[in-house]
Amino acid sequence: MDDDREPSVNISGGDAGGGVAAEFDPATAETRAERVIDRLGERYWQKTYGGQNAFPCLVRTILSQNTSDKASQPAYDALLERYGSADDSSASSESSPDLANALAQAEQSTLAETIQPAGLYNQKSETLIDVAEWVLEEFGSGVAFDEFVTDEEPSAVRDTLLSVRGVGPKTADCVLLFAGGRGGVFPVDTHVHRIYRRLGIAPPDADHEDVRAVLERDVPTEKCGFGHTASIQFGREFCTARQPACLEDPDACPMGDLCDQVGVYPATGEVVDPADALE
Incomplete structure (x- = not known):
C-alpha cells in the first residue's frame, strides 16, 4: 500500500520487518471471516509477509509472549545491542549465527537483566539460551536454521518448532x-482468540488451535498474514477485552454489522469471555 500505517512496534517489524504490499478484491469474499479480514485490510494495511531472519524472529516472538509489543520491543532492542549486530533483524541471513552463538554462550542473569522490560525475564532468558543451543546443535548455524524455516514443508517446520x-x-x-513467508498461516494470540469468538466466527468455547483452524479454513492463503496483524491492531483499538467500543455505541465499531457480540451485553454493560456466555 502507498499509505502503510503498520507500526514498527509489533512482532512484524512494520515497514522494516520484511514483506510486500498485497492486493485483494473485497468483492470476492466468500465467508464472513474473509469479509472481516477484507475490512480490516482496508482500514489498516495489506501485506504479504516474509523476509525476516528466522532466528531473530524466533527470539523476538519469544520475548513477546504474555506481554505487549510495546513492552517486548525495548527488550528486543536491548538484546540486539548487547548480543547481536546491526543486521540481525534484516533480511540478510548472514548475521543470524552471530546472535545464536552469542545467546548460546550468554550468562543467564545478564541476559535476564537485558530483557527485563519484556516481563517473565528469568523464564524467557532460560528459554532463549536453550533455543539458541538447540539451533546450533540441530542445524549447526543460524543460517541453516533460516534455510530450514524457509525451504522445508510448513508442517514439518511447525512440528519441529513445537x-x-x-x-x-x-x-x-x-x-x-x-x-518463512508461508501463506495460509494465521497465528492466534490473545486478541485473535477473543475477537473471532466474540464475532461468532469461531465457537465460543474454541481454544487457540480451534480458532486457528477456522481462520485458516475460511480466510484465503494470501490474506492470512495481514489478517493476523490487522486483527491485533483492531483488538487494541476497538475490540478490547474489558471495554469493547460497541459497549457504549454500537456504531463505534467498524465490525458492528458483522459481529454477534458473543459475551458482550450493551444493555447491562457486562462483558464476559465468549465461553462464559454459554452458561
Whole structure:
C-alpha cells in the first residue's frame, strides 16, 4: 500500500520487518471471516509477509509472549545491542549465527537483566539460551536454521518448532509467517482468540488451535498474514477485552454489522469471555 500505517512496534517489524504490499478484491469474499479480514485490510494495511531472519524472529516472538509489543520491543532492542549486530533483524541471513552463538554462550542473569522490560525475564532468558543451543546443535548455524524455516514443508517446520521447550503454536506460526513467508498461516494470540469468538466466527468455547483452524479454513492463503496483524491492531483499538467500543455505541465499531457480540451485553454493560456466555 502507498499509505502503510503498520507500526514498527509489533512482532512484524512494520515497514522494516520484511514483506510486500498485497492486493485483494473485497468483492470476492466468500465467508464472513474473509469479509472481516477484507475490512480490516482496508482500514489498516495489506501485506504479504516474509523476509525476516528466522532466528531473530524466533527470539523476538519469544520475548513477546504474555506481554505487549510495546513492552517486548525495548527488550528486543536491548538484546540486539548487547548480543547481536546491526543486521540481525534484516533480511540478510548472514548475521543470524552471530546472535545464536552469542545467546548460546550468554550468562543467564545478564541476559535476564537485558530483557527485563519484556516481563517473565528469568523464564524467557532460560528459554532463549536453550533455543539458541538447540539451533546450533540441530542445524549447526543460524543460517541453516533460516534455510530450514524457509525451504522445508510448513508442517514439518511447525512440528519441529513445537518440539522445543518454550515454543508454542503462536510462536511457531509467527516464525513461519514473518521469516518463512508461508501463506495460509494465521497465528492466534490473545486478541485473535477473543475477537473471532466474540464475532461468532469461531465457537465460543474454541481454544487457540480451534480458532486457528477456522481462520485458516475460511480466510484465503494470501490474506492470512495481514489478517493476523490487522486483527491485533483492531483488538487494541476497538475490540478490547474489558471495554469493547460497541459497549457504549454500537456504531463505534467498524465490525458492528458483522459481529454477534458473543459475551458482550450493551444493555447491562457486562462483558464476559465468549465461553462464559454459554452458561
